Structure formats: C-alpha cells, structure tokens
Amino acid sequence: MSRIPTPAYVYDLAEVRRNHSALRDALPADSGVYYSLKANAHPSLLRVLREQGASPEVCSSGELEAALVAGWPATEVLYSGPGKRDEEIGQALRAGVRQFSVDSPHAIEQMDRIAGRHGIRVQCLLRINDDQPVPGQGLAMTGVASQFGADTRWVLRETARFADRPHAEIIGLHLYMGTNLAETEDLLGQFERSLRTAKSLRAALTEHGVRLRVFDLGGGFGAPFASAGERIDFSALRPGLTALLDEELPGRNDDGTRIVFEAGRYLVGTAGVLLTSVLDVKQSHGKDVVVLESGINHLGGMPGLRRLPPLNPRLALDATDVAAPPPAVLDALVTGPLCTPLDTWSRAAKLPELRPGDVLAVPNVGAYGLSASLVAFLGHPLPIEAVVDGDDPDRAPEVTRIHLTRTTVTADTGPTLGVK
Template sequence: MAASTYARLGPSAALKALPRLPTPAYVYDLAEVRRNHALLRAALPEGTGLYYSLKANPHPGIGRVLAEGGARAEVCSSGELAAALDAGWTGAQMLYTGPGKRDAEIRTALRHGVRQFSVDSPHALDQLDRLAAETGVSAAALLRVNDDHPAPGQGLAMTGVSSQFGADLAWVLAEPERFAGRPRVELAGLHLYMGTNLTAVDALLGQFAHALASSRKVADALAAHGVRLRILDLGGGFGAPFARAGANADLTALRAPLTALLDADAPGWRDGTPEVMFESGRYLVGTSGTLLCTVLDVKRSQGKDVVVLESGINHLGGNSGLRRLPPLTPQLLHDGEPGEPMLDALVAGPLCTPLDTWSRNAALPALRPGDVVGVPNVGAYGLSASLIGFLGHPLPAEVVIDGDRPAVPATCTRLVLNRTTVSLQE
C-alpha cells in the first residue's frame, strides 16, 4: 500500500456511532443504499426491473430498504430465502438462482411462494417440474444461457468458458426441444449474465448487446417448440469500489443507448413483453459499509513495523476462499492528525496463521493499541464472504444507521450481533 492510499477516517457516521458500539463492527448506512439505488435506476431504461442479489449482503435491514424502493430479490440458497423473507419480500417477488439445487431447498422455496427459478439444464427443468407437481403448484423457469464467447471488457468471466452456470448456447440451439416447458413448468424467459464488476458504460453496453444478440437466437429456436418468452434477465455486473476509498461510477450515460438497444433487439419491451430485468449487488450496497476494528498491538519485528488488528481475513477476506487475485489489500482509514510520524507496516489480523495478512507495506500513522481504524466500501462481499468459521473468533457486530435521519441517534439503531438482533439503548 503506497503512502498516497492512506486517508483520515474523519467525522464519519461510522465513527460517530463508535463510542457506544463494540468493535469489530460493520456499519451500514441505509442512506447510501437509497442513493445507490436511485443512481442505478437513473442509469437503467425506464420501465425495466431490478433484482437485488442477496449474495452481496444478506442483512435484512439493507434488504428492507431495497424492497421498499421497488427492487425484487435474487436468492440462491435457503438461507438467502429466509433473509429475503425477513426483509419483507414475498416469494412471488423473488428469483431463485444457482447452478445446482437440492430437492429440499426447491420444496422450501415453492412452499414460501417462490415461482420463478433460473435453470441450467434439462435435468434442472425436470427436477423443478417434479417438485412443483409434488407441491401442487406450477412454476416458471428462466433458462440460463452460457454464451459461446465471452463479452469484451468483463471483470470476472461468467460466460464463454466451461461453466456450471447455464446451458451452452450451441447446445440450446442444437436441441431446443430439450429446453421447452414441462407440464408444471413454463419456460418463461432467459437468464444471461456475462460478467461482473464493470465500471465503464461502454463495457456494460457491450455485454448487454452481446446478451441480446444471443437471446434472439434462443428465442427463435424455442419458438418452433411453442415457447414464447416473456421475461429477459440481462444480469448486471455493475462495479463498485471495494475496501478502498471512492464512490460508485456515474452510469447515467448508459440509459439512452441501452434504451435504444432494447428498442432494436427486444421489440415489445416497453409494453412488458418481454419484461426486462437487471441484477445488482455490489453497486447497490458496496459503498454503504465500513468495517471498524481496534488495533491490538504495534511492534517492531526484523526491522519492520507490525500492526496487529482484531480483524483479519476472517472478517474481511474478500472471497479469499475463492482464490481472489490479486490479494486483497484494504485501505485503512484513521482519525489521526496530519503530519504524524508514519509507519511502513505489515498489517495483520489476530489469526494463528501467517496467511492472516492484509498488507506488508502499508503507510500508516503511528498507531497505538486501542486506536480504531476503518476499512471503507465493504458493504458488499464483506462479512458473509469471509472465513468467519476459521479459528472460532467472535463475529463482528453489524450496525445499521440511517444518514437520512440524522435526528435519530446511532444508539437507537439496531445491532445484529452474531446474527441475533439486539436493541441499543442510551
């Protein structure tokens, strides 16, 4: 971490909440979630829909704000289903995704009113048909398509490679009859997700154009088998800063060309046929979260400054268990004074392994045990994407504040500690 990446934490809402809160703590500002939702809605064509991907952050307080704002929920496990229900979504407002689903979780989803499922193969269609019949209901499927070629400018490739996600485009075009509906399952739409963490309008537009071109081919092939698609989920991949200071990219320039693209390639979408949907996780909630943690020790070792924090890869792994490359090096913010002596520090967490390291060359002020540092923009893929089970350290608190309601003191917000809700009092 270069010296220029160090910044002061300053009088943020997170630090104001600190005096009466335990650390470590993830602090989520609902006002930022509302702002991000409004920004993304302004970037998407009017009349399209938006799913919130709970994998980014399943906290029900965050979900409640997005549900109230009109977003639907995209879930991929029974745990996320429960979180979405707790946030106020109904099963009818959810899309259940994932490349492999157990019978038990599909039954649970159906019994809670979920009727839309993303499927990845003929077997998945058969499975959903069988379980819908057992449950005495009918369901709708969105066929996920793995395009033959990746779209340009992707962050993490989600298509055009061998994948558990979706049926290969060539397979669907060669055997469309295998992907038609079933007695209890309507093949209602397509699910195309090309890539993730894109921050450039041109890259986003390119992937949506690619997805629409493929959707036309699939729609034509399925039409010969009586399938009329009424839902088109184009995914998302809207990027956001992670564990570094910064703001979401302004994507409003996307709306006009994307609207024109839909007019050309998805005739009827303005009348809802097909209904066009997008998905987002990190763009909606990433900048809403700050991880606050206390310095446990500061020392010199082999000529190197060493700062040991109470949080490490167990609390902010950044999907470290998923071979994240490059390694995560969070930016540390501190409420120190300018001009303080600087450390060239190895920053480590409390785990009993040398792998629990955030940085080996962090430029930091002269921290002392008991000081508090913050990691910005970790509202997405923070706590729930980390190695929280490793070595059994307590989970951080999760604190919800609302910058749109400054008259409400932080001590009156809700604290979710180890997934148990506790009310804070003065």
C-alpha cells in the same frame, strides 16, 4: 459512530437509497431491478431495498428466508443457483416461490417433477452460458466452462430439450455474463452481446412452443471494494442501453416483454465500513508490523477466488472520519489476530503512526464483507453489525451480533453448525 464498539461493520441506509436511485436512473425506465442477497443479507438493508422497489434474487433456503422476513412476497422472488436439492425446491414452492432460474434439461425436469408433485406450475428462466466472454469482466461468468447456465450452442443444437414441461414453463432467459464491470462501455458491450444471443434463442425456442417474455440481462455493475472510492457513475448507460433494447427487441412494450437487471455490490458496497482496533505495533526484520483485531475471519476470507486486492486500511479518528487520514509514515505488514501466517491483509500498507487502541477503517465493504469471510476459523468473536441512517442523523445506531455455536454431535444428525 464513536459509541459503537469495535470491531464493527457499519452500514448507512441513506447510501443504499442513493445507490438504488443512481442505478434506477442509469437503467431504462421500464426495466426492473433484482437485488442479489449474496452481496449482503442484513435485514435492515433488505428492508430498505424492498421499500425502494427492488425484488430479491436468492440462491439458497437461508437467503429465501431472509427475503421473506424482510417483507417481500414469495411471488417476487427469483430463486437461482446452478444446482438445487429437491428439498429446497419443495420448501421454496411451499413458501409460495414460483419463479426459478434453471441451468440444464435436468434442472427443468427436476422443477417439472417437484412442481407436479405439488400440483402447481412454475415459471423458469433458462440461464445461458454464451459462447464467448466479453471484455472488462471482474469475474467471468460466461464464455468459459462453467456450472452456470447452458451453452448457447447446446440450446440451439438440442432446442427441444429446453422447451416447456407440463409443470415447468420456460418464460424467459437469464443472461448474466460477468461481474464488477467499472466502465459504461464494457456494460454496454455485455448487454449488446446478451441481447443478440437472446434474439437468436428466442427464434429457436419459439419453434418449439416456448414464449419468452422475460429477459434477465444480469448486471455486473462495479463498485470499489475495501479501498478508497465513490459510487461509479453509470448515468451514461441509459440512452445507449435503451437504443440497444429498441434495436434488438422492437415492440417489447407492446407484447408484454419484461427486461430486468441484477445488482449486488453496486447497491450496498459503498454503504459499509469496517472499524477495527489496533492490537499491537512493532517492527520485525526492519518491517513495520500492525496487528489488528480483524483479519480474514472478518474481511477477505475469499482471496483464493482472486476477489480480494491488498487492503490498505485508513485511520479513523474517533471512529468517525474515514475520508481524510493523516499522512502515512509506516510501510506496514498488516495482519489480523489469527494464529496463521495466512491472516494477512497487506504487506505494504501506507499508514500513519499508530498505537494500540487506535481505530482503523476499511471503507466500501458493504458487499461481500462479513458473510463472505472465514467467520468460524479459529473461533474469534465476530464483529457487531451497526446500522445508521444518514437521512436521520438523530436515529440511534441499530446494533446486532451474529453468534456461531456448535451443536451436539450425534450419530443420527452428524456435525452441524447452528447460527443464532
């Protein structure tokens, strides 16, 4: 990695393969795995995940395009999201997508109307917002007022409104309850709740002619973010989860029922590191201050969503060693180069003695890194993205850079932001 200029996100494809293998080993053998592209849609990571057998879950036209370019057939795509424009649904249908997640009767009717216009029938997973959250969630997705899904009690009260339409068939349930769970018991509790809810909804919808045969239990598989840590061991999950499925959905293998899960950060989080150089080191009012070439424009532009803990970057000697930093001697305010006091990573980072030109590394940022940051704010250059493969150490890093350019503003088109 010493040949890679900074700032740079470096992704290791070997770690992605290991993460996928670990997740597969933790889940029932007959289940499927969707990769949520919002975690990181870098084309090299997508290609590896496709080769490993994951399917794509997308939430936008841009993510759909990335999935198709990576080689997934459109028939493998699950198109989700709490609100969809008619234009993007039509675009997805023309591309060959036939499976969507829907959140309300209006969304079912919208799918029916647009699919009918195209002369096709689509399959829908009805997303459910269960009546109560489960413990351990990093970010609650259910059990609270939310744009995601239809409340369980609403579906049970007005079941007919959630039944099939002529061009939109309800084939399953989408039960994503929370994110970033780090304990096996919390995951089991979430899946148990989801399965019991699915069982009651299946009985109610069956009375209205709905045949549910796909159960997307979501995920929420946790991973360390921007801090030291290894892939979380969920190997104890499989036996407990298999027993739950046998209890709540007996005979599922005989009637063609399909169980799927979703993962994002677990598959790619530990595969990425951000390398960034020190621009200045000084003291201010008795406090050590370290100014980096990366700030909230390169990592952590979403702290307002309570997603970002204080970052404590570690020194990377020769831009290669992120495992064993030197002893800490600084208690530093760590900032980026942006012209705003909001551009702060940490107010008390324990760091070794630093000089301008030293390289710091932020580990475990393969998920929700560059694409989740304030990339256009103040117009600084973006980091490069470099791909390496620990399974092939002789392979030269694959380096790409995203360029943001503003297009000409006209009265007809309005302001747009182009991505090259």
